[in-house]
Amino acid sequence: MPVDLRYSDADETFRKDLRAWLAEAVPAHGAPPPRNDWDARREWDSGWQRKLFDAGYAGVQWPKEYGGRGASLTEELVYYEETARAQAPYIGMNFVGIRHGGPTLIAEGTELQKQAHLPRILRGEEIWCQGFSEPQAGSDLAALKTAAVRDGDHYVLNGQKIWTSFAQKADYCEMLVRTDPDAKHRGISWLIMPMDLPGIEIRPLPTLLGETDFSEMFVEDVRVPVENLVGAENDGWRVTNVTLRFERGTAWAADIIELQRMLRDMATLAKHVTHDGASAWDDKALRREIGHLSAEVESLWAMVKLQISELAKTGVPGLGGSAIKLGFTELNQRIYELATQLLGRAGMSRSDVGELPGGLGSGRIVEKYLNTLSLTIAAGSSQIQRNIISERILGMPREPR
Amino acid sequence: MDFRVTEDQAALQEGIRSFCEGRVPVDALGGMEKQPLDRELHGELAEMGVFGLRLEESEGGVGLGMSEAALVFAELGRRLVTGPLIWSHLAAGLVDGAGSGECVVTGLDRTRASNEPILLEYLEGAGSVLVLEASGVRRIDAAAIEARAIATPLDPLTPLHHAAALPEGESIGDAALSARLRREGAILSAAMLLGVCESTLELAVAYGQQREQFGRPIGGFQAIKHILADMYVRQEQVRSAVYAAAATADGRGVGDVDRAVATAKLLAGEFALKNARACVQVYGGMGFTWEMPPHYYLKRVFVLQNAFGSADEHALTVGEGLEGDAG
Numbered sequence: 271m272p273v274d275l276r277y278s279d280a281d282e283t284f285r286k287d288l289r290a291w292l293a294e295a296v297p298a299h300g301a302p303p304p305r306n307d308w309d310a311r312r313e314w315d316s317g318w319q320r321k322l323f324d325a326g327y328a329g330v331q332w333p334k335e336y337g338g339r340g341a342s343l344t345e346e347l348v349y350y351e352e353t354a355r356a357q358a359p360y361i362g363m364n365f366v367g368i369r370h371g372g373p374t375l376i377a378e379g380t381e382l383q384k385q386a387h388l389p390r391i392l393r394g395e396e397i398w399c400q401g402f403s404e405p406q407a408g409s410d411l412a413a414l415k416t417a418a419v420r421d422g423d424h425y426v427l428n429g430q431k432i433w434t435s436f437a438q439k440a441d442y443c444e445m446l447v448r449t450d451p452d453a454k455h456r457g458i459s460w461l462i463m464p465m466d467l468p469g470i471e472i473r474p475l476p477t478l479l480g481e482t483d484f485s486e487m488f489v490e491d492v493r494v495p496v497e498n499l500v501g502a503e504n505d506g507w508r509v510t511n512v513t514l515r516f517e518r519g520t521a522w523a524a525d526i527i528e529l530q531r532m533l534r535d536m537a538t539l540a541k542h543v544t545h546d547g548a549s550a551w552d553d554k555a556l557r558r559e560i561g562h563l564s565a566e567v568e569s570l571w572a573m574v575k576l577q578i579s580e581l582a583k584t585g586v587p588g589l590g591g592s593a594i595k596l597g598f599t600e601l602n603q604r605i606y607e608l609a610t611q612l613l614g615r616a617g618m619s620r621s622d623v624g625e626l627p628g629g630l631g632s633g634r635i636v637e638k639y640l641n642t643l644s645l646t647i648a649a650g651s652s653q654i655q656r657n658i659i660s661e662r663i664l665g666m667p668r669e670p671r
Numbered sequence: 672m673d674f675r676v677t678e679d680q681a682a683l684q685e686g687i688r689s690f691c692e693g694r695v696p697v698d699a700l701g702g703m704e705k706q707p708l709d710r711e712l713h714g715e716l717a718e719m720g721v722f723g724l725r726l727e728e729s730e731g732g733v734g735l736g737m738s739e740a741a742l743v744f745a746e747l748g749r750r751l752v753t754g755p756l757i758w759s760h761l762a763a764g765l766v767d768g769a770g771s772g773e774c775v776v777t778g779l780d781r782t783r784a785s786n787e788p789i790l791l792e793y794l795e796g797a798g799s800v801l802v803l804e805a806s807g808v809r810r811i812d813a814a815a816i817e818a819r820a821i822a823t824p825l826d827p828l829t830p831l832h833h834a835a836a837l838p839e840g841e842s843i844g845d846a847a848l849s850a851r852l853r854r855e856g857a858i859l860s861a862a863m864l865l866g867v868c869e870s871t872l873e874l875a876v877a878y879g880q881q882r883e884q885f886g887r888p889i890g891g892f893q894a895i896k897h898i899l900a901d902m903y904v905r906q907e908q909v910r911s912a913v914y915a916a917a918a919t920a921d922g923r924g925v926g927d928v929d930r931a932v933a934t935a936k937l938l939a940g941e942f943a944l945k946n947a948r949a950c951v952q953v954y955g956g957m958g959f960t961w962e963m964p965p966h967y968y969l970k971r972v973f974v975l976q977n978a979f980g981s982a983d984e985h986a987l988t989v990g991e992g993l994e995g996d997a998g
Contacts, residue, residue, distance in 0.1 A: 273673075273674060273675070273676060273677075273738040273914055274673050274674065274918060275672055275674060275918050275923060275924045275925050276672060276923055276924065276925060277925070278672070344672045533993055537990075537993040537994050551994075554987065557986075557987055557990040558983060558986035558987050559990070561933075561937070561985070561987055561989035561990025562941070562989075562990075564934075564989050564990060564992075564993055565912070565933070565937045565985075565986070565989045566908065568915070568930075568931075568934045568989075569908035569909070569911050569915075569934065570908065570911075572911035572912055572915040573908065573911040575672065575911075576674045576675070578672075578674075579672065579673050579674040580675065582673075590907065593903060593904045596900070597907075597908060653893070653897070655900070656896060656897040656900035657896060657900075659899075659904070660890075660896035660899050660903075663903060664872075664899055664900070665876070666876070666879060666880070666888075666890040666895075666896050666899065667880075667887070667890060667891035669893070
């Protein structure tokens with residue numbers, strides 16, 4: 271029967287095994303290293319990825335032949351639910367490889383490219399970064415200028431990228447380059463750029479959190495072999511949109527589950543915080559406000575399930591991903607903003623102050639709030655998502671591009 | 672898990688949609704005045720199975736579930752179909768003739784203690800009135816109720832009567848039945864509100880393409896585009912929440928049914944209101960006229976929002992539901 275949200279017996283068996291494994295593996299992996307200790311972070315993130323791989327939980331939905339589990343999309347959802355429940359290590363530095371680069375190679379890569387990279391990404395041996403945005407190509411990504419000029423069996427790259435996360439520790443970069451200066455969208459190519467090539471310079475760009483996850487990346491006469499081209503030359507914009515659609519669709523599943531947890535934590539927090547002898551939770555208006563936020567999270571979770579049901583049939587995430595991205599990122603900000611306000615004066619500190627129940631830390635809430643500010647900007651800002659929805663789903667006249 | 676609407680369900684949806692388009696065109700709304708109950712329409716809806724949808728075939732019904740009912744009621748909401756549709760649907764199998772449409776049934780939810788005035792929708796023309804109370808369900812003969820007609824109901828398409836008190840009537844069910852009917856009523860009203868979200872977006876999109884200012888369609892301006900995009904996101908959030916609540920009520924969900932229903936009713940009410948208001952805004956001055964359709968939708972939201980639990984009540988249910996699994 272139809273309109274069915276239940277998980278199958280196979281999904282539940284998968285859940286049971288995964289839950290048991292996580293119960294031991296998560297505590298054994300220990301606490302995350304300091305934010306700007308890059309070597310330790312890489313080791314920690316990659317080490318967790320390796321454990322996932324050895325236990326058969328890396329790339330739940332990736333094809334078996336490249337080291338994945340070859341499981342269903344619903345098992346992937348169960349994976350997100352259980353890893354969030356167990357507070358397993360965040361995907362961290364593996365983000366670009368697992369969520370963008372890998373899925374793009376699965377969809378568009380050659381057999382050789384898939385074999386060379388996919389198993390290594392899953393084993394935590396390859397860290398990827400993303401070379402898409404440029405100082406003059408943000409929302410107007412297709413205005414990118416970093417040039418790739420053919421010289422024999424190499425492309426020679428010159429230009430500048432920005433917002434390149436984990437660049438200082440990455441092994442490869444999914445690089446968008448201009449191969450035809452006379453075209454716009456149809457003059458872009460998608461390259462796999464090894465990060466150890468001569469001519470690549472990384473300059474950290476501290477975020478408003480004070481961390482250096484982001485970098486500017488300068489490339490000067492960097493020679494990338496032609497066989498590293500993914501898809502056809504000048505077809506990179508289409509290849510990119512495959513990646514971006516993954517980013518805007520199911521990729522948010524894990525974060526939405528985190529938000530469900532955050533709302534339960536908010537109830538715990540609200541019971542802890544008191545004013546004039548009454549807890550914040552005693553305030554009916556607050557309970558209702560949290561109820562509103564929770565209802566929105568639940569509806570987005572149901573949207574993900576609808577999206578995944580479609581994806582299971584068609585193989586490609588639909589445009590609805592833009593709606594999930596827009597709804598989720600805006601909501602996430604509102605939720606963490608309320609949590610930070612609930613902290614009162616403790617919200618002025620980025621380090622934990624005072625004792626909170628349920629393993630909560632005030633500083634972590636504040637930092638997560640700050641981080642939510644990036645979500646409505648990255649991967650197509652909220653304003654760009656609204657244009658996409660309006661033009662491509664609702665059929666409004668298009669913006670100049 | 673397969674959260675998609677099946678082909679059979681889509682066909683059912685399409686059947687109701689094309690009936691409504693032929694029978695109650697939104698274009699005819701322009702300037703429509705107060706509507707008495709349309710008995711003929713009520714009979715046609717009964718024939719299509721709208722009221723007996725969830726009754727077993729042996730009882731003269733169609734034997735379908737809440738998921739199908741939600742799809743059908745979304746279509747009815749979308750076209751602002753008139754009549755005490757939810758109550759007549761809930762009464763099928765409980766009140767003689769409700770499923771077949773011979774007896775028009777309206778009703779009142781008095782589960783929560785309140786000093787609100789007793790306002791009844793579509794009393795004129797109704798045979799029976801169902802009253803939900805925390806302790807059980809009562810049926811009252813509509814003719815036995817003394818009430819005066821409200822001269823200017825907010826929604827011109829939903830006639831109202833004001834009664835000072837209700838007669839006792841007969842008890843036809845216990846607290847459990849009352850709770851079930853209220854839950855089902857909440858899902859169906861949320862579904863009708865989904866229909867409002869859909870039609871207000873559809874109207875606003877069409878108007879945005881057709882209305883020109885500064886030499887181009889206003890839908891080309893980001894100020895309008897972004898209103899429409901937000902309407903779309905809200906509509907999809909409501910759709911997902913309503914489908915999830917219906918699936919959960921049918922035993923094909925995950926988690927607590929009351930929480931799923933409160934989520935759907937809360938979001939549907941709030942977001943339908945936002946979308947209806949946005950639709951008025953996109954229409955500009957024309958949106959403030961009686962002739963144009965947006966205000967009918969906005970007004971209908973208030974009818975549906977005030978049935979089967981207020982937004983505040985449902986927000987509290989969802990919020991306090993977090994307490995149970997906190998820690």
